[in-house]
Amino acid sequence: MFLSKIWLFLVALAAAVALTVALVLPQPASRALAKEEQQRLVVACTVVDVLLGVDARNRVELAGAFARRDEIVSALEQASGLASIDEARMKAVRDVGESVMKTIEGDRKPTFAMLIDRKGRVVARVGIDSKDFGDVVAGRPLVDDALAGYLRDDVWAHNGTMYFVSAAPVIKRDPPVPYVGAIVLGHAVTSDLSKRLVGSLAVDLGFYLGKDAVVGSRTLTVDQAPMLGVISKATGEDLRADCSASPLLPVTNGKENYTAVVARLPGEVQAKQGYYAVFIKRPEAIGFAGMLGKITKGDISAPSLWILAGGGFVLMLGLGIVFMFLESDRPLKRLTADAVRLAKGETEKLAEDAHAGKYGSIARSVNIHIDKVGRDAKNAKKDLDQLLGPAPEGSLGTIDLLATALPAVRPGGAAPAAAPPPSDFRFNDGGGARSAPPRPPTPPPVRATPPSGVATPPPRPTGSLVATTPPPSPSSSLGDALVDDILGGGNSGPTSSNVPEDPYFKEIYEQFVSTKKDCGEPTSGLTFAKFAEKLVRNREDLIAKTGCKEVKFTVYVKDGKAALKATPVKDEA
């Protein structure tokens, strides 16, 4: 059983390890996935920053092209020479601006344009606040730079809308190449722009002005306080480093969990805590159940997987069966066969050494009990000898005396109130209340007149370790039986000269000798005189002690040896 137990232990251990791996392994995988997602978020933020720079470059180029248009140069040159800007001038310049705006198509088309003269006055606006003019916008860094001859970009906020603006100086190309003004183009930051920026990144983008959400690629209702906190604490001058320097923030949008990274926006909106945030959906914790849920057909369709799993199962099952056969089935069969041999009388004891482990222990226990029964039988014989007198001992072997009927009143004492039950002997009899199995058919006892020949020994119940005394004779009028075994072996009986030549005894003698020969027992020391003498003495004893009138003797085989039993008969039928 050792290997079977070890195998069971190993299988259990393997199952425990497999279960532990199944439960634990998703956790580091989940962490690794989350870390990868965070890295992807930072990369996405950096890409957004780069794309915003590219977009700014395109817008600045657009502003430069806008400012180089001859009609723009001419209109602003004329306006710069005026002491004040009137409405007629404003409309004329605005028409020029609108005509140029119409030439710009698609996403490049600005939301608004401001045409500014050399003094910093807004001569006309196109797109937004188109009726306002004359105010001075010089002073704004973008405008000041443009009036000074620089092209640049900026980020403005106006009425809750964020604008990416670009500006270029307007220069008359004729000598002495004077500056005549500047133009400012503004592109509103819209949801479409946000979607374009993150279209291929599989993240979301939002633009914020302090506590206010301006616009985003998707409507995300998140707690902005942590993001604004990061922006408030950001002090580095290099805004490009924000994506990698900012901490990753867990945020929620309803039931959806996101990780966010924030980066400051440059330009004027920086003073208003303008920033953008890139969001990525946080991967769900995988777990064992989650991992099972993620399994696809493709994962389990690999033939090698099933070959491996099936082979492992068959191998484990085969080893388990082999170990069970070697350590359980085969020893049990061996013990069973040994027990059958014991039951058949082919052996007197179980072969203890032939059985290993627990089975050997069982065999030893059985043998111990057999020895005990033997001792009990000897003790019983002694008791019967005390009752009936010493049994003839000699070379007769075992003599059983069966009294089929006892007198109602025994000489010297009262008869028992109830007949005692047939004496049974069983191995492993767990309790006396257990009923005896059905008796095998009992051969009729050998009668004196006429003799019926050699009595057939009662068949042994195969496969059962039950030794049953011969049943009482059917002729018994009392129905009670008393079985006693008398072991012969001594020569203390009367001399042969006193034994009459009784033909019944002769017949019994011949049956007995024949049976002994059949059982392979020696018969050299067995003479009819001794045999008859023992029968006479036992018959007399039984008649004297039971009050019967006749005694019948029966030859049978017990434990592979010839035996003889005497049956007192009250009345001769």
Add this chain to the structure above:
Amino acid sequence: MPKRLAVVVFGSLIAAANVAGAGTVIGKLELPSAPERPPSGTRGFLDRVENPLAPARRLAVTAEMIVVLEGAKPSAPGQVTWELVGDSFARRVVGVPLGAEVVIKNVTRNTARTLVAAEDPKLIPAGPINPTGSKSFRPAAAGQVFTVGDKDAPHLKGVLVVVDSPYVANVDDNGKFEIDNVAEGSYKLRVFYKNAWLDVTTDVTVGKGKTEVNPKVPALPVAPGKK
């Protein structure tokens, strides 16, 4: 917007300056070569790029410069109007005689501004100055410099200098200035630039008629900008 080349004379605002025997002080500052325009305080996603057609214009330092004749107390300071013309003041630096009333007038048509002096938040009456509206106040002590701005428009900055003199003038793009109705006497001419007094002190004796003075201005400090 008034032309910056014109000399702005505060004497016209001061009744006490219209005295008999008054003269006029004219002059031109000998300015160092104008510094290049430093990078502005803000930048976009990109650094600014100089246009390929014409050299970039140098910094107009005189727009942030005033001259003051010290030596006379303002007896009737009167009123100084400071115009807010949009995203900037008409004069980025304004000199105010001690005791004069400062009136900030928003001449724009559509933008309200809430101005606060950084050095004294209570100097300017609280609340926005609506388009075409105004707010007035009176600085209490000479020598004070106030930086006035709007927190919603960080680029909007103006400097108000309180001087213990009735004779204050702005400087045009060429460095010229003119102060009318100056009483005869001896004065010291000082120059204020951006946010501090320059180390320029010139003695001026004013008589009847015009008195010309051409003080030399040393190298100007340029506030470091952000690249």
